[in-house]
Amino acid sequence: MSLDFKPGAFNDFFRDETFRDDFTYRNSPEGIRRFPFPFDRDDYMYSVNMEPHVPGRKGSVFEHEFDVDEHYVAEMIDRAKVLADDPLRCQSLPHMTLAGWDLLELIMESKARDYPHWFGLEKTGNRWRWINRPLGIDHSFTFLDDSTLPFGPFEYITRQTQGDFTLQDERDGTLWMDAGIATSQADWSVDFDVGMNFHEWHAPVPLAHEKGVFDRALKFLLKLQHGAPVRRFNWTMTVNPLLDTAPETYPKWGPTKTSITPENMGRKQHLRVELQTLYRLPRSNAIAFDIRCYLGKFDEIVTQPKWARRLHRVVRDLPDELATYKGFIRNRPAMVEWLSKYDDGAPTSVGWWPED
Amino acid sequence: MTLTPVTPTIRSRPVYAPLGARPGRMHLIVADGEGAEAVTDMLARTEDAGNLLADAHIMYCPGPTGSDQTAVLQAIGAAQFFRAPSIPAMLPRLARVLSAAHMGTQFYLAGSEGLIGQAERDIMNTGFPFEAIQKEHRGSTLRRVQCVHCKGITENVATDPFRCSHCGLNLFVRDHYSRRMAAFQGVNIDAEDPGDVPAAVVRFK
Numbered sequence: 001m002s003l004d005f006k007p008g009a010f011n012d013f014f015r016d017e018t019f020r021d022d023f024t025y026r027n028s029p030e031g032i033r034r035f036p037f038p039f040d041r042d043d044y045m046y047s048v049n050m051e052p053h054v055p056g057r058k059g060s061v062f063e064h065e066f067d068v069d070e071h072y073v074a075e076m077i078d079r080a081k082v083l084a085d086d087p088l089r090c091q092s093l094p095h096m097t098l099a100g101w102d103l104l105e106l107i108m109e110s111k112a113r114d115y116p117h118w119f120g121l122e123k124t125g126n127r128w129r130w131i132n133r134p135l136g137i138d139h140s141f142t143f144l145d146d147s148t149l150p151f152g153p154f155e156y157i158t159r160q161t162q163g164d165f166t167l168q169d170e171r172d173g174t175l176w177m178d179a180g181i182a183t184s185q186a187d188w189s190v191d192f193d194v195g196m197n198f199h200e201w202h203a204p205v206p207l208a209h210e211k212g213v214f215d216r217a218l219k220f221l222l223k224l225q226h227g228a229p230v231r232r233f234n235w236t237m238t239v240n241p242l243l244d245t246a247p248e249t250y251p252k253w254g255p256t257k258t259s260i261t262p263e264n265m266g267r268k269q270h271l272r273v274e275l276q277t278l279y280r281l282p283r284s285n286a287i288a289f290d291i292r293c294y295l296g297k298f299d300e301i302v303t304q305p306k307w308a309r310r311l312h313r314v315v316r317d318l319p320d321e322l323a324t325y326k327g328f329i330r331n332r333p334a335m336v337e338w339l340s341k342y343d344d345g346a347p348t349s350v351g352w353w354p355e356d
Numbered sequence: 357m358t359l360t361p362v363t364p365t366i367r368s369r370p371v372y373a374p375l376g377a378r379p380g381r382m383h384l385i386v387a388d389g390e391g392a393e394a395v396t397d398m399l400a401r402t403e404d405a406g407n408l409l410a411d412a413h414i415m416y417c418p419g420p421t422g423s424d425q426t427a428v429l430q431a432i433g434a435a436q437f438f439r440a441p442s443i444p445a446m447l448p449r450l451a452r453v454l455s456a457a458h459m460g461t462q463f464y465l466a467g468s469e470g471l472i473g474q475a476e477r478d479i480m481n482t483g484f485p486f487e488a489i490q491k492e493h494r495g496s497t498l499r500r501v502q503c504v505h506c507k508g509i510t511e512n513v514a515t516d517p518f519r520c521s522h523c524g525l526n527l528f529v530r531d532h533y534s535r536r537m538a539a540f541q542g543v544n545i546d547a548e549d550p551g552d553v554p555a556a557v558v559r560f561k
């Protein structure tokens with residue numbers, strides 16, 4: 001038994017595109033308008049930026065619990081390729097299986113509720129039938145019985161869900177990353193980090209420890225309640241629409257950073273936004289962390305005048321430590337130069353929506 | 357010679373403290389090289405060292421720079437003493453002892469970070485709580501580093517950058533440390549500018 005989805009099952013909505021080789025990924029005009037631009041003001045610094053994950057504006061990435069967009073099918077094909085190349089990108093320590101089932105339930109119920117034309121879930125006691133039309137999946141299995149799925153529950157459901165995921169066990173007053181899948185990560189290794197606690201896996205982040213950001217964030221998370229998820233943004237920069245910027249493959253994609261020129265900047269340089277959501281899980285008491293990556297090339301971002309002005313100012317004024325950590329210090333001057341052409345100095349309104 | 361100082365850097369980088377005798381049903385002491393002195397110093401500070409030694413099992417091997425104090429440890433009168441020629445040769449015995457160790461065992465790890473890290477990993481995998489494990493770093497600061505690219509581990513890394521002993525990439529040595537791997541992380545230094553490798557500097561001895 002395998003995850004027998006039929007790659008190429010694109011219809012009018014799902015784009016047939018690539019995140020590697022010829023990089024045909026792009027956002028449709030509607031996709032650009034709903035792009036989750038992460039800056040609500042003209043500057044940026046780390047903070048405990050968390051808010052309730054409640055349904056947001058219609059059509060936005062906040063409308064549903066798990067956003068399924070035009071890139072869904074292509075992203076799942078890319079994930080399958082990454083996992084075939086490197087199975088270490090998905091790990092679950094033995095005690096995390098129940099949390100995997102919790103996550104599977106959360107995702108299946110949410111998607112069947114929010115997108116009934118694409119996903120279906122029928123339950124007869126513990127016998128479940130899961131229908132995923134975009135990926136061509138129709139599986140019946142027994143809930144909580146691992147032997148009835150082709151993968152562990154965590155891998156099974158995350159192979160069908162956009163976004164990297166980690167599952168945190170709560171022990172000794174902290175959170176332990178005891179499971180994770182990462183094929184669209186901003187340069188951190190799930191293989192290396194699995195088994196670490198909250199402060200350990202965050203160790204490489206500059207400035208935030210000293211500001212107490214992680215102490216406060218952890219305190220907040222330990223109080224997270226089932227049924228009351230929260231969300232936050234993170235962001236960085238990526239050359240080419242490459243989802244899989246893994247440290248494992250850094251020798252392959254690192255050299256592309258030197259390929260940026262004023263001429264190709266708009267096309268090649270992407271703002272990479274992570275919409276991160278956190279859920280307390282009901283049976284395991286674990287916390288699921290969803291890191292959903294959205295890529296928008298500079299050409300697409302600057303079609304919204306407010307975003308163009310703001311991105312210029314944020315990139316220009318970002319502390320060197322953050323630009324270095326995020327890996328774009330070498331191209332920052334060129335980015336600022338390119339973006340400055342789209343900034344007339346006019347004031348911008350508070351908030352991230354393009355039209356407000 | 358005392359505890360090897362560790363400059364506090366980032367939160368995943370292990371820190372160490374002097375060993376102290378604690379009540380326990382069994383005392384498992386795992387040491388290499390100059391770690392022997394951490395053990396003798398602890399015993400010298402302990403009033404009823406004889407009691408501890410009566411329930412002690414010591415495993416020891418020479419350190420990565422050749423320091424060998426077998427004779428000292430062998431002579432202190434532990435219920436069981438074992439000398440291995442190297443860390444890899446010691447680990448199977450440790451695994452066997454752990455499989456029979458009961459809760460209430462106290463663990464004392466001393467010596468190089470490679471020894472401490474690997475013993476800690478195996479002890480924690482067996483399900484013992486980390487409060488039962490004490491660690492005192494003595495002697496060599498050579499590092500055990502995992503190449504994040506090929507996943508191979510290079511032992512006794514002295515310079516930064518260094519060449520991965522498995523895939524040959526030039527790696528810089530981070531302070532980011534995984535207890536699951538018992539290793540620091542090595543990342544390709546010339547990924548963005550292939551061939552542009554700075555001269556290696558001896559950082560670990």
Ligand code: HEM
Nearest residue numbers: 046047048049166168188201202204205208217235236289
């Ligand atoms: C349990 C959930 C979380 C997980 C699994 C997680 C995981 C990570 C990882 C793996 C990194 C990359 C570290 C590296 O360089 O190797 C990171 C970065 C970071 N995390 Fe978290 N994180 C979580 C929650 C949070 C929360 C609640 C905050 C809120 C303040 C936060 C703030 C940050 C920041 C500021 C960075 C640096 C990002 C950048 O500049 O690109 N994290 N996180």
